[in-house]
Amino acid sequence: MCDPNLFGDRQRPLYIVIIGISLCLPFASACFGRTMLRGDGVTEYEKQSILDVHNRMRQAVALGQIDGQPPAANMIEMKWDDELAAKAQKWALTCSAARHDAYRHTDRFLVGQNTASTWTTKTPTEYYELESDFPGAIHKWFDEVRKFRFGKQSHPGAGHYAQMIWANTYLIGCGYSYYYSTQRGFTKYYVCNYGPSGNVDGESPYRKGYPSCYEFGLDNSRKYAGLCEKADANRDHLFTFHNLIG
Numbered sequence: 001m002c003d004p005n006l007f008g009d010r011q012r013p014l015y016i017v018i019i020g021i022s023l024c025l026p027f028a029s030a031c032f033g034r035t036m037l038r039g040d041g042v043t044e045y046e047k048q049s050i051l052d053v054h055n056r057m058r059q060a061v062a063l064g065q066i067d068g069q070p071p072a073a074n075m076i077e078m079k080w081d082d083e084l085a086a087k088a089q090k091w092a093l094t095c096s097a098a099r100h101d102a103y104r105h106t107d108r109f110l111v112g113q114n115t116a117s118t119w120t121t122k123t124p125t126e127y128y129e130l131e132s133d134f135p136g137a138i139h140k141w142f143d144e145v146r147k148f149r150f151g152k153q154s155h156p157g158a159g160h161y162a163q164m165i166w167a168n169t170y171l172i173g174c175g176y177s178y179y180y181s182t183q184r185g186f187t188k189y190y191v192c193n194y195g196p197s198g199n200v201d202g203e204s205p206y207r208k209g210y211p212s213c214y215e216f217g218l219d220n221s222r223k224y225a226g227l228c229e230k231a232d233a234n235r236d237h238l239f240t241f242h243n244l245i246g
Helices: 044-062 082-092 134-147 159-164 231-245
Strands: 013-018 021-026 035-038 112-120 171-181 185-195 218-220 228-230
Touching: 044 134, 044 159, 044 171, 082 171, 082 185, 112 134, 112 159, 134 159, 134 185
Parallel strands: none
Antiparallel strands: 013 021, 035 171, 112 185, 171 185, 218 228
16 A cells, blocks of 8 residues: 655655556656656755756866866856746656747746656656656766867757856756656656757857956856856845845
């Protein structure tokens, strides 16, 4: 029998039988023709992991630590955005791993999107097998650096990488789903939305040169050496702080 406390407070579990093997899984909505096994969005731990992996990679580029790539003078630290995450999760629940979401854009800006999927025919028997591997997906996007030539106006096969290291893209939100289909078995589907969008025709992803945040009206990141922060965000933070203490 399914233990209601097996997965803590995530969601009310649902008893599902898949090709003869039973699993106790959290309830989530299903996408057409497939059985949704996890679709409740990213956890706080996953959110922090996504941010840290992206910013560590952006930091490595900014500091000139990536072979064949120049350093970046204006690489902004990425922050989490709930609207981008909600749109990413909504798209992840469609199980449309072969397409991008044409309606991902917001009233604030155009939105870039990276997606990835992995699949296996092996039936999961433990809850941890439903968990995401965002670092693995992000590293695959970053590995496209081998096809990227800085200064070129087009980057065939390196669009995911270019979006990841686009200097003026400073907001990110991601979604995740795990589902079963009779055609492919068990699929993990990753969606990350980026704002403002990168991959702008005719533009380079960043200004070449060693980190010089102040020259671009930015502040130095307080967490990642070599990255910048939006100066307005810092001023808003200080204004709120001073108001709180009178």
